[in-house]
Amino acid sequence: MTLKKYAIIVAGGSGTRMGLSVAKQFLELDGLPILMHTIKVFQIADIEIEIILVLPTNQIDHWKELCKKHSFNCAHTIALGGSSRTESVRNGLNQIEAEGLVAIHDGVRPFVSKELIHICYNTAKDKGSAIASVMLKESIRFVKADENKAVDRADYRIMQTPQTFKVNLIKKAYAEAGNKEFLDDASVAEAAGSKIFLVNGSYDNIKITTPDDLDLAVLIYNKKTREQ
Amino acid sequence: MTLKKYAIIVAGGSGTRMGLSVAKQFLELDGLPILMHTIKVFQIADIEIEIILVLPTNQIDHWKELCKKHSFNCAHTIALGGSSRTESVRNGLNQIEAEGLVAIHDGVRPFVSKELIHICYNTAKDKGSAIASVMLKESIRFVKADENKAVDRADYRIMQTPQTFKVNLIKKAYAEAGNKEFLDDASVAEAAGSKIFLVNGSYDNIKITTPDDLDLAVLIYNKKTREQ
Numbered sequence: 001m002t003l004k005k006y007a008i009i010v011a012g013g014s015g016t017r018m019g020l021s022v023a024k025q026f027l028e029l030d031g032l033p034i035l036m037h038t039i040k041v042f043q044i045a046d047i048e049i050e051i052i053l054v055l056p057t058n059q060i061d062h063w064k065e066l067c068k069k070h071s072f073n074c075a076h077t078i079a080l081g082g083s084s085r086t087e088s089v090r091n092g093l094n095q096i097e098a099e100g101l102v103a104i105h106d107g108v109r110p111f112v113s114k115e116l117i118h119i120c121y122n123t124a125k126d127k128g129s130a131i132a133s134v135m136l137k138e139s140i141r142f143v144k145a146d147e148n149k150a151v152d153r154a155d156y157r158i159m160q161t162p163q164t165f166k167v168n169l170i171k172k173a174y175a176e177a178g179n180k181e182f183l184d185d186a187s188v189a190e191a192a193g194s195k196i197f198l199v200n201g202s203y204d205n206i207k208i209t210t211p212d213d214l215d216l217a218v219l220i221y222n223k224k225t226r227e228q
Numbered sequence: 229m230t231l232k233k234y235a236i237i238v239a240g241g242s243g244t245r246m247g248l249s250v251a252k253q254f255l256e257l258d259g260l261p262i263l264m265h266t267i268k269v270f271q272i273a274d275i276e277i278e279i280i281l282v283l284p285t286n287q288i289d290h291w292k293e294l295c296k297k298h299s300f301n302c303a304h305t306i307a308l309g310g311s312s313r314t315e316s317v318r319n320g321l322n323q324i325e326a327e328g329l330v331a332i333h334d335g336v337r338p339f340v341s342k343e344l345i346h347i348c349y350n351t352a353k354d355k356g357s358a359i360a361s362v363m364l365k366e367s368i369r370f371v372k373a374d375e376n377k378a379v380d381r382a383d384y385r386i387m388q389t390p391q392t393f394k395v396n397l398i399k400k401a402y403a404e405a406g407n408k409e410f411l412d413d414a415s416v417a418e419a420a421g422s423k424i425f426l427v428n429g430s431y432d433n434i435k436i437t438t439p440d441d442l443d444l445a446v447l448i449y450n451k452k453t454r455e456q
Contacts, residue, residue: 133369138435139387139411141361141424148385148424150415156384157376159367183367187378196369196376203440207366212431215451219443 004100005049005121006167007042008092011035011107012056012081023059024208025107026066029221034208035063036072037110037221042103043073045114046121051076053107054092086182090174096167101125103162104170104185108208111220112162116201120164123199130164131186132201133157159184160201169194232328233277233349234395235270236320239263239335240284240309251287252436253335254294257449262436263291264300265338265449270331271301273342274349279304281335282320314410318402324395329353331390332398332413336436339448340390344429348392351427358392359414360429361385387412388429397422 011025025035035053042049053076055063060078067074079091089104096102101124105112116132123130136153163185165173170185173192182188186196204220206213239253253263263281270277281304283291288306295302307319317332324330329352333340344360351358364381391413393401398413401420410416414424432448434441 136368136386139415140364140384141387141414141426143383143385143426148426150411150418151384153411155371156368156379157371158364159369183378183381186369187367190378198369198371198376212451215447216444219447223440223443 002048003125004098005046006052006096006100006102007049007162008052008054008079008089008102008104009035009039009042009076009107010054010085010088010092010104011059012054012085012088023056024214026059026062027208027214029110029217030225032070033066034110034217035107036066036070038105038107038112039072039076041110041112041114042105042117045117049103052079052092052095053077054079054081054088056081084181086174086177086180086188089185089188090177093167093171093174096171098167100167101164102167102170103164105161105163106207109161109205110208110217111202111204111206111224113202113205116199116205117162119199120162123197124164124166127197128166128169128194129186129189129197130162130199131196132160132162132205133198134160134201134203134205157198159186160205160207161185165189165194231353232326233274234280234324234328234330235277235390236280236282236307236317236330236332237263237267237270237304237335238282238313238316238320238332239287240282240313240316251284252442254287254290255436255442257338257445258453260298261294262338262445263335264294264298266333266335266340267304269338269340269342270333270345273345277331280307280320280323281305282307282309282316284309312409314402314405314408314416317413318405321395321399321402324399326395328395329392330395330398331392333389333391334435337389337433338436338445339430339432339434339452341430341433344427344433345390347427348390351425352392352394355425356394356397356422357414357417357425358390358427359424360388360390360433361426362388362429362431362433385426387414388433388435389413393417393422
């Protein structure tokens with residue numbers, strides 16, 4: 001049996017960290033808002049994926065205008081952003097009624113690949129979860145108060161998104177999470193007792209949160225366009 | 229009393245990881261080899277800094293030609309690269325006879341700032357060591373075999389260079405290190421019982437080791453040039 005596939009695209013940013021008047025997910029890359037680049041990858045990866053876009057209430061009208069302006073396929077459900085990421089994701093999950101698999105993904109990670117999306121769903125189907133992650137490139141130290149010590153970077157992974165789960169597993173975890181704040185969905189699932197399964201992400205799969213990230217995004221975009 | 233200041237610039241790369249025939253430290257940024265950009269920052273930061281450049285034996289002639297071609301100030305000592313980073317740094321340290329402070333820095337980190345260099349020497353003078361480091365931008369997990377668990381990224385720092393020490397402290401540590409391999413100089417000093425002191429590095433202070441890094445380097449170089 002094929003499980004239903006959902007993707008919750010979380011676009012909660014207001015642009016304040018960018019020092020910009022426009023929310024970072026609406027900044028353009030090659031003429032198209034970042035958020036559209038992100039959604040497009042999921043649309044192309046598998047036409048069956050049901051996309052749920054989580055947007056702050058005050059950005060919904062603007063988003064609809066942008067979809068019209070760019071003739072963008074807006075066959076996605078919109079969920080309201082909350083006051084925290086946890087609340088935003090929970091609002092997204094509340095839109096899902098059936099069983100299946102759900103990939104939770106940052107709206108400002110446009111360089112997720114179709115292949116990674118496939119791997120995430122396939123792995124989560126088998127293992128319950130699939131979290132994109134990469135190795136650390138540089139050595140790290142553990143710091144506590146004014147003490148610190150070397151730790152082996154090979155023992156750590158940097159988390160990215162998609163963070164993909166069986167729907168019932170992650171819905172139950174978010175129900176138990178209450179108002180507690182978590183860094184990511186894997187932590188929410190872990191707190192509810194689920195084992196977390198990691199898959200290989202990509203260094204290109206950056207989260208665009210600062211002006212420097214946007215410069216880097218142009219670089220990655222051009223590289224990917226060349227490679228196609 | 230002013231302590232003597234040394235900088236060991238470690239340029240051991242052969243270019244194999246870049247998939248290039250030229251060693252990565254000789255790749256050009258705005259017409260000048262990366263390694264010259266790196267050395268220049270130390271020359272400009274403080275004219276009193278004695279620079280020791282560690283180069284693989286088979287690159288020394290080429291380096292001298294490049295210095296001539298670029299009319300580059302070559303008032304630096306050259307030490308021979310070893311078969312490992314540990315050996316290369318030890319060869320560099322062997323060139324130092326006086327007491328003082330030594331900043332050990334990657335030849336392919338050209339975006340170290342003058343300010344960071346000053347902070348490193350000043351801090352190492354007080355504390356014995358000063359290691360440039362930055363916070364993690366994304367959440368991480370601790371991984372062991374097929375288990376993994378969330379850890380707080382705020383408890384970790386990514387190490388960069390310069391890694392700066394009192395000369396006698398780091399010379400003693402390298403003497404004790406023997407042939408054991410270490411990830412960085414802070415780990416060598418720590419293994420010999422020294423307390424490690426961290427200072428704030430910069431996200432721009434990247435290590436150029438892959439073709440993608442080189443693209444990013446152009447971006448950072450252009451940004452820094454605009455800011456000047």
